[in-house]
Amino acid sequence: xxxxxxxxxxxxxxxxxxxxxxxxxxxxxxxxxxxxxxxxxxxxxxxxxxxxxxxxxxxxxxxxxxxxxxxxxxxxxxxxxxxxxxxxxxxxxxxxxxxxxxxxxxxxxxxxxxxxxx
Amino acid sequence: xxxxxxxxxxxxxxxxxxxxxxxxxxxxxxxxxxxxxxxxxxxxxxxxxxxxxxxxxxxxxxxxxxxxxxxxxxxxxxxxxxxxxxxxxxxxxxxxxxxxxxxxxxxxxxxxxxxxxxxxxxxxxxxxxxxxxxxxxxxxxxxxxxxxxxxxxxxxxxxxxxxxxxxxxxxxxxxxxxxxxxxxxxxxxxxxxxxxxxxxxxxxxxxxxxxxxxxxxxxxxxxxxxxxxxxxxxxxxxxxxxxxxxxxxxxxxxxxxxxxxxxxxxxxxxxxxxxxxxxxxxxxxxxxxxxxxxxxxxxxxxxxxxxxxxxxxxxxxxxxxxxxxxxxxxxxxxxxxxxxxxxxxxxxxxxxxxxxxxxxxxxxxxxxxxxxxxxxxxxxxxxxxxxxxxxxxxxxxxxxxxxxxxxxxxxxxxxxxxxxxx
Numbered sequence: 001x002x003x004x005x006x007x008x009x010x011x012x013x014x015x016x017x018x019x020x021x022x023x024x025x026x027x028x029x030x031x032x033x034x035x036x037x038x039x040x041x042x043x044x045x046x047x048x049x050x051x052x053x054x055x056x057x058x059x060x061x062x063x064x065x066x067x068x069x070x071x072x073x074x075x076x077x078x079x080x081x082x083x084x085x086x087x088x089x090x091x092x093x094x095x096x097x098x099x100x101x102x103x104x105x106x107x108x109x110x111x112x113x114x115x116x117x118x
Numbered sequence: 119x120x121x122x123x124x125x126x127x128x129x130x131x132x133x134x135x136x137x138x139x140x141x142x143x144x145x146x147x148x149x150x151x152x153x154x155x156x157x158x159x160x161x162x163x164x165x166x167x168x169x170x171x172x173x174x175x176x177x178x179x180x181x182x183x184x185x186x187x188x189x190x191x192x193x194x195x196x197x198x199x200x201x202x203x204x205x206x207x208x209x210x211x212x213x214x215x216x217x218x219x220x221x222x223x224x225x226x227x228x229x230x231x232x233x234x235x236x237x238x239x240x241x242x243x244x245x246x247x248x249x250x251x252x253x254x255x256x257x258x259x260x261x262x263x264x265x266x267x268x269x270x271x272x273x274x275x276x277x278x279x280x281x282x283x284x285x286x287x288x289x290x291x292x293x294x295x296x297x298x299x300x301x302x303x304x305x306x307x308x309x310x311x312x313x314x315x316x317x318x319x320x321x322x323x324x325x326x327x328x329x330x331x332x333x334x335x336x337x338x339x340x341x342x343x344x345x346x347x348x349x350x351x352x353x354x355x356x357x358x359x360x361x362x363x364x365x366x367x368x369x370x371x372x373x374x375x376x377x378x379x380x381x382x383x384x385x386x387x388x389x390x391x392x393x394x395x396x397x398x399x400x401x402x403x404x405x406x407x408x409x410x411x412x413x414x415x416x417x418x419x420x421x422x423x424x425x426x427x428x429x430x431x432x433x434x435x436x437x438x439x440x441x442x443x444x445x446x447x448x449x450x451x452x453x454x455x456x457x458x459x460x461x462x463x464x465x466x467x468x469x470x471x472x473x474x475x476x477x478x479x480x481x482x483x484x485x486x487x488x489x490x491x492x493x494x495x496x497x498x499x500x501x502x503x504x505x506x507x508x509x510x511x512x513x514x515x516x517x518x519x520x521x522x523x524x525x526x527x528x529x530x531x532x533x534x535x536x537x538x539x540x
Contacts, residue, residue, distance in 0.1 A: 002291040088293035089243055111290045 001085050003043060003112040004092040008080040010105045012051070012073075028102035029080075036084060036095065045082030079105065083112075132169050135181035137340065140165070140259030143186050145235035147193055148256075149294050154284050156193055158256065164189035232257070233348045234294040240309040241292045248283035249312050255280055258341060264332045269319060302352075310358050310414060313341045317362050321369075322516055335366055353408040357415030360401035364421035367394035378521030383430035395425045416445040435464035452478050456486055468496040484513035488523065495530065504530050 017025060029047075036042040051070040058065045070077070082099065086092050089109070096107040140161060147157035164185045178184040239252040254260045254268075262280060266273040286292065297305040320334025342359040349355050371389035374380045402422040405415040420441050427433040442458035455478055463471035472493045480486035487510035494503035507527045514520060 004290075088291040088295075089241075090293050090295065090297075093243070109290075113289075 006082045007108040043083040047080035131177040139182040141257040145231035160189040160193035354412040360398045360418035363398035367391040379518035484510045
């Protein structure tokens with residue numbers, strides 16, 4: 001079955017949700033995840049720290065260069081991701097709708113290449 | 119391929135089979151083989167075989183089944199050839215042959231396949247240009263060159279658009295499935311929008327350069343008829359077909375001898391196509407009985423009211439205004455409010471209409487300016503009317519509309535100059 005990356009997109013630099021809001025969001029995301037797991041569609045997922053915590057490594061000519069910060073500065077950033085394994089795009093979009101409601105953020109759905117070993 | 123050399127009757131039989139069956143053949147093959155390119159190529163080859171052999175053998179009793187069977191054989195042949203090169207294909211061939219054995223060629227299943235294909239082509243995960251190109255190619259059977267000519271686009275641009283769209287369908291696994299009832303409102307809207315867009319593109323095409331272009335109005339009406347056949351219980355599908363028929367009925371009457379667009383009230387109603395109007399009116403009556411109004415049905419109903427009037431002066435504007443009110447209630451848009459203002463002008467007078475129009479944020483839209491021009495003219499403010507006409511002219515490049523506006527400007531601006539001289 002095709003695998004999809006669901007990315008939680010939010011505007012860069014937006015104010016972090018309050019602890020109460022975060023608790024609600026976490027609870028709802030956990031619920032969606034539990035449903036995905038119960039259906040056997042869950043592969044992997046989690047929330048990400050702020051992009052300012054990112055580090056970029058570029059290996060070129062045998063001399064890696066390590067730099068601080070995200071590789072691309074964008075207006076929207078990815079706050080978390082889930083990888084799911086479902087029948088088709090319609091199934092993936094249905095899960096994305098629930099994930100969007102849970103996280104209160106837009107969800108980008110992107111297909112993986114077919115797994116050559118699977 | 120419909121232009122291949124063969125006899126008159128057989129040629130039209132092939133052309134008819136092509137138009138009636140192309141989408142169904144592609145749809146059935148796409149589901150059975152799970153590969154759009156294979157489905158498209160095999161269907162193309164099968165129609166080419168038909169064009170070559172039917173003049174000798176005569177047209178088969180069931181042209182659709184003949185073509186589907188031929189296309190299926192072509193597809194399996196190709197998979198076998200590829201199988202020799204790629205071991206991996208073997209399982210695929212075995213699977214598809216098993217699928218085909220159980221298939222009811224020409225039965226109800228084929229219609230379901232066609233509906234699946236239409237919803238796939240118009241999937242909201244595809245951008246609208248891609249939806250249109252896929253629908254015209256896979257459902258209507260226009261080739262890339264014809265679609266490009268229809269949209270006055272480069273053939274390479276269209277070809278790339280199709281390749282990208284099919285790539286997304288494959289990579290993202292956009293399914294061949296009919297949406298569930300609860301998804302239908304969201305999923306039907308883009309399907310109807312694609313048909314409407316195809317129609318409008320054909321309708322706005324100026325006559326001069328349209329000779330070698332496929333008739334997109336006919337394609338759209340054919341698509342709408344197919345949709346209604348597949349979804350007879352969807353009132354908006356019925357409304358869409360009715361709307362297209364009413365507008366198509368006025369095609370001959372809407373362009374004057376000078377190439378200028380003729381506004382509806384000034385059209386010679388004797389030139390409206392009576393059979394299309396009658397069909398549209400019957401569909402609107404069906405919609406009224408179904409009692410689930412939507413935007414396409416309401417637009418169709420307004421057209422039905424216009425068609426009911428023997429002359430422009432007999433038009434029941436009160437009823438048209440009521441339909442506009444209903445439309446703005448369920449699907450309010452600025453352009454809808456502008457069109458409603460035109461009805462308000464007829465029922466309550468130009469001053470009331472102008473008050474509405476001035477409140478709309480549509481300064482980039484040529485018809486907003488043209489409507490203001492008309493209202494200023496009726497209120498006796500020629501100078502404001504001329505200024506608004508000029509503003510409208512700078513915002514449209516459609517030949518027919520330009521000629522209409524220019525003719526009006528010529529008359530009005532002349533009056534303004536005369537007034538000043540006097």
